[in-house]
Amino acid sequence: MAERDYAKIFPRVKETSPFYQLLGIEEVEVREGYASLRMEFRPQLTHSYGIVHGGAMTALIDSTGAVALLTRVRRGETVTTIELKVNFLASVAAGRMTAEAVIVHHGRRTAVIDCTVTRGDGKKVAKALLTYMILQPEAAAG
Numbered sequence: 001m002a003e004r005d006y007a008k009i010f011p012r013v014k015e016t017s018p019f020y021q022l023l024g025i026e027e028v029e030v031r032e033g034y035a036s037l038r039m040e041f042r043p044q045l046t047h048s049y050g051i052v053h054g055g056a057m058t059a060l061i062d063s064t065g066a067v068a069l070l071t072r073v074r075r076g077e078t079v080t081t082i083e084l085k086v087n088f089l090a091s092v093a094a095g096r097m098t099a100e101a102v103i104v105h106h107g108r109r110t111a112v113i114d115c116t117v118t119r120g121d122g123k124k125v126a127k128a129l130l131t132y133m134i135l136q137p138e139a140a141a142g
Contacts, residue, residue, distance in 0.1 A: 006030045009070050010037070013063075023056065025063055033103040035068035041094050051091040057117060057126055058086055064099035065113035065130040072106050076137035079111070083131040095120030101130075109134055 010027040014020045023045070028036035037060060039045075045056040062081055069079050098118050105112040110133055117126040 004032070004071065006032065006071055010035070010067055013067060013070065019059070020063060023059055023063075025060060027067075028098060030067060030071060032071050033068060033106075034101065035064050035071070036098060036100045037064045037067065038096050038098045040096050041092060046093075051093045052097065054086070054088055057088070057092070057097060058084065058128075060097060060099050061086060061101075061115045061117060061126065061128045062130065064101040065115050065128075066132065068101040068103055068113055069106070069111050069132055069134075072103060072111075073134060078135045079132045080135060081130060082110070082133045084128060085130075086126055086128040088126050090119070090123055090125045092119050092125055097125065099126075104129075107134075 009030050023039055025037050025039050028038050039060045041052060045052050047053045062084060066079055073079060099115055101113050101115040103111060104114050110131060113130040115128040116124060119125050
């Protein structure tokens with residue numbers, strides 16, 4: 001596989017994804033087969049109990065998994081989530097959430113990612129397993 005500039009992956013994705021910007025998702029680290037992204041607690045991300053909504057945390061998880069996979073796909077390939085399972089382990093009512101995603105399996109058409117989210121005090125708040133479809137350039141266009 002050709003050398004890849006991992007430092008360019010997240011900025012390109014964020015630039016073209018208004019949703020990442022809306023949520024305030026930022027890069028921590030991106031390297032081959034791995035990504036770590038973070039999101040700061042904001043009242044706009046909470047539900048009526050004042051804790052981060054599961055949908056907001058799931059968006060962080062999905063984003064982190066996709067960026068990890070983008071470190072491995074070939075030029076022209078795109079990725080899309082086809083399955084995602086999240087176990088929420090603890091709540092977040094302040095601070096930062098950091099997601100770490102690792103590729104467990106990378107095949108020709110699918111990939112499986114393991115992702116863990118921790119809050120600022122280091123406590124695990126979510127554990128997820130994600131499956132992505134890898135779309136070839138001709139499939140992505142149609």
